[in-house]
Amino acid sequence: xxxxxxxxxxxxLEEAPIKTALALMALAAFIVVGLTxxxxxxxxxxxxxxxxxxxxxxxxxxxxxxxxxxxVIGFGFAIPMGAARAFGPGxxxxxxxxxxxxxxxxxxxxGYAEAVRGTPVYVQILLVHGLVxxxxxxxxxxxxxxxxxxxxxxxxxxxxxxxxxxxxxxGQGQLEAAKSIGMRKFQAFRYITFPQAxxxxxxxxxxxxxxxxxxxxxxxxxxxxxxxxxxxYIGVNLGHPIDGFLMxxxxxxxxxxxxxxxxxxxxxxxRIPGLGTAEPARTRFIGFRRTAPQDLSSFLSESSGRVSRxxxxxxxxxxxxxxxxxxxxxxxxxxxxxxxxxxxxxxxIGAAPRTSFFSRTADRLGLQSGLARGPRxxxxxxxx
Amino acid sequence: xxxxxxxxxxFGPLHVLRGIDLEVTKGEVLVxxxxxxxxxxxxxxxxxxxxxxxEGDVLIEGVKVNSPKIRPEWVRQQIGMVFQSFNLxxxxxxxxxxxxxxxxxxxxxxxxxxxxxxxxxERVGLADKASSYPAQLSGGQQxxxxxxxxxxxxxxxxxxxxxxxxxxxxxxxxxxxxxxKLAEEGMTMIVVTHEMxxxxxxxxxxIFMDAGQxxxxxxxxxxxxxxxxxxxxxxxxxxxx
Numbered sequence: 001x002x003x004x005x006x007x008x009x010x011x012x013l014e015e016a017p018i019k020t021a022l023a024l025m026a027l028a029a030f031i032v033v034g035l036t037x038x039x040x041x042x043x044x045x046x047x048x049x050x051x052x053x054x055x056x057x058x059x060x061x062x063x064x065x066x067x068x069x070x071x072v073i074g075f076g077f078a079i080p081m082g083a084a085r086a087f088g089p090g091x092x093x094x095x096x097x098x099x100x101x102x103x104x105x106x107x108x109x110x111g112y113a114e115a116v117r118g119t120p121v122y123v124q125i126l127l128v129h130g131l132v133x134x135x136x137x138x139x140x141x142x143x144x145x146x147x148x149x150x151x152x153x154x155x156x157x158x159x160x161x162x163x164x165x166x167x168x169x170x171g172q173g174q175l176e177a178a179k180s181i182g183m184r185k186f187q188a189f190r191y192i193t194f195p196q197a198x199x200x201x202x203x204x205x206x207x208x209x210x211x212x213x214x215x216x217x218x219x220x221x222x223x224x225x226x227x228x229x230x231x232x233y234i235g236v237n238l239g240h241p242i243d244g245f246l247m248x249x250x251x252x253x254x255x256x257x258x259x260x261x262x263x264x265x266x267x268x269x270x271r272i273p274g275l276g277t278a279e280p281a282r283t284r285f286i287g288f289r290r291t292a293p294q295d296l297s298s299f300l301s302e303s304s305g306r307v308s309r310x311x312x313x314x315x316x317x318x319x320x321x322x323x324x325x326x327x328x329x330x331x332x333x334x335x336x337x338x339x340x341x342x343x344x345x346x347x348x349i350g351a352a353p354r355t356s357f358f359s360r361t362a363d364r365l366g367l368q369s370g371l372a373r374g375p376r377x378x379x380x381x382x383x384x
Numbered sequence: 385x386x387x388x389x390x391x392x393x394x395f396g397p398l399h400v401l402r403g404i405d406l407e408v409t410k411g412e413v414l415v416x417x418x419x420x421x422x423x424x425x426x427x428x429x430x431x432x433x434x435x436x437x438x439e440g441d442v443l444i445e446g447v448k449v450n451s452p453k454i455r456p457e458w459v460r461q462q463i464g465m466v467f468q469s470f471n472l473x474x475x476x477x478x479x480x481x482x483x484x485x486x487x488x489x490x491x492x493x494x495x496x497x498x499x500x501x502x503x504x505x506e507r508v509g510l511a512d513k514a515s516s517y518p519a520q521l522s523g524g525q526q527x528x529x530x531x532x533x534x535x536x537x538x539x540x541x542x543x544x545x546x547x548x549x550x551x552x553x554x555x556x557x558x559x560x561x562x563x564x565k566l567a568e569e570g571m572t573m574i575v576v577t578h579e580m581x582x583x584x585x586x587x588x589x590x591i592f593m594d595a596g597q598x599x600x601x602x603x604x605x606x607x608x609x610x611x612x613x614x615x616x617x618x619x620x621x622x623x624x625x
Contacts (some may be wrong), residue, residue, distance in 0.1 A: 182461035182537065183488065274520075
């Protein structure tokens with residue numbers, strides 16, 4: 001009996017939600033303990049942080065503004081430039097005038113992408129700032145404009161390469177099929193290549209947003225009043241450098257972590273089988289699955305909304321096994337277990353009453369514990 | 385209906401098609417057989433101009449279509465093509481795969497296109513799979529959707545490039561059934577295949593190609609029953625194993 005309990009416990013610990021929860025708790029404990037030690041030792045002042053944490057709200061807003069504007073404009077430029085990079089070699093091979101017209105465009109885009117990726121973003125920011133202030137010294141908020149232009153130039157180069165990779169990874173067969181139904185080249189790009197590529201590159205595009213947001217911290221060098229500037233102000237003018245950088249780290253984390261989680265959630269939610277994102281993990285968002293997985297939805301029993309194991313198995317095998325055989329098959333129609341009485345005194349048949357701590361807790365939380373969930377998800381296969 | 389006159393095609397130094405002539409009349413089924421690398425697929429691709437022939441003419445209803453004056457997109461709308469590897473659009477459902485050409489190429493209103501697409505899916509026996517994505521379908525089902533996609537544009541001729549070669553044996557017959565039905569309905573078809581049963585049962589003409597040339601041509605009985613050349617005899621014995 002004891003060994004069965006241990007086996008059940010160890011299986012439960014393998015469940016992803018439990019693992020996630022344990023990991024998060026350990027992380028939180030580590031941070032709290034570490035900060036408390038630093039506070040006691042006098043390196044960090046909780047009182048100062050508590051009194052001044054709103055100071056960075058304005059800078060955070062400005063950093064977000066600069067990043068979002070640059071990213072969106074860069075995105076717009078990156079689509080045609082990525083297409084030029086991806087399809088350029090093919091066009092250059094043609095033996096007509098279009099190759100000659102296209103050659104300088106391809107040369108410019110390639111040189112641009114190489115230049116942006118081959119120089120530090122810090123240099124780019126200072127260079128653009130120098131040029132912009134020299135050209136229009138009287139412009140108000142000239143630093144912010146220069147910063148946005150520099151970040152736009154930078155992210156356009158990186159996103160160009162992301163789009164190039166995305167366009168190149170859409171199979172040749174897809175294009176041939178598009179042509180075979182009479183689509184023009186631009187239509188094939190618009191309706192086939194582009195939407196497929198976008199799904200394939202969602203993750204690199206999010207990574208680029210994260211990298212750009214962090215790169216925006218360098219705008220402090222041209223006195224844009226963004227997060228990093230705020231941290232330096234706290235350090236230099238208020239005399240709390242460690243507190244300032246700790247606070248700014250917290251701001252970056254609070255902005256970036258939820259963003260990437262939300263995007264990967266949407267990515268999984270909107271996924272198309274066989275394209276881009278892998279099959280959703282068995283966990284959702286932070287960890288707990290509240291409803292039955294989607295591809296089992298047709299097996300939901302109408303009354304409870306839960307997966308009925310028998311219905312699931314019967315439907316799965318119904319098309320391969322004739323009716324008469326099905327009725328007697330032991331794995332589909334298990335012999336009833338011993339009858340007993342549950343807590344309310346009503347008769348129970350079939351599944352043993354759930355008694356473990358975990359399953360009771362899971363019930364209270366409205367979750368299905370791993371043991372009660374029934375058959376594990378199978379690899380997605382085609383439907384018959 | 386469809387005629388090919390003296391087609392040559394080079395891929396670099398490789399002379400893939402060495403002067404092909406053939407003619408298919410309306411409602412006829414032409415089966416092309418031959419060892420791999422003999423230029424069968426390239427010939428099909430030349431007919432719908434996915435590959436531009438270097439020499440020779442492709443005529444559809446007497447019009448030379450491989451001329452600079454005619455847009456290849458227009459030609460391809462008249463010709464349905466089914467690929468060995470299905471090539472369904474992976475980001476679209478079965479229904480969207482079929483209706484995309486109607487809305488974007490034929491500029492049909494969305495509702496009308498959907499109705500027609502559903503009808504085409506029903507024709508290939510997949511009305512219930514309209515909302516499935518290609519990755520959720522078996523190979524046979526994917527190929528039937530691909531046939532429906534080509535049929536939706538109401539083509540004058542259908543080209544099949546080894547439509548069953550990438551399929552598991554259990555799914556081959558469902559695709560062949562659809563093709564037999566199409567042939568019975570009077571569709572003009574050019575089929576590259578190794579399915580001897582289909583060729584014998586359905587074809588009006590059979591062409592045996594080798595090394596970019598037509599080696600033998602005739603009715604199935606002539607070509608399979610009384611092969612004249614050694615090359616065809618050895619090919620048949622290999623195919624029948």
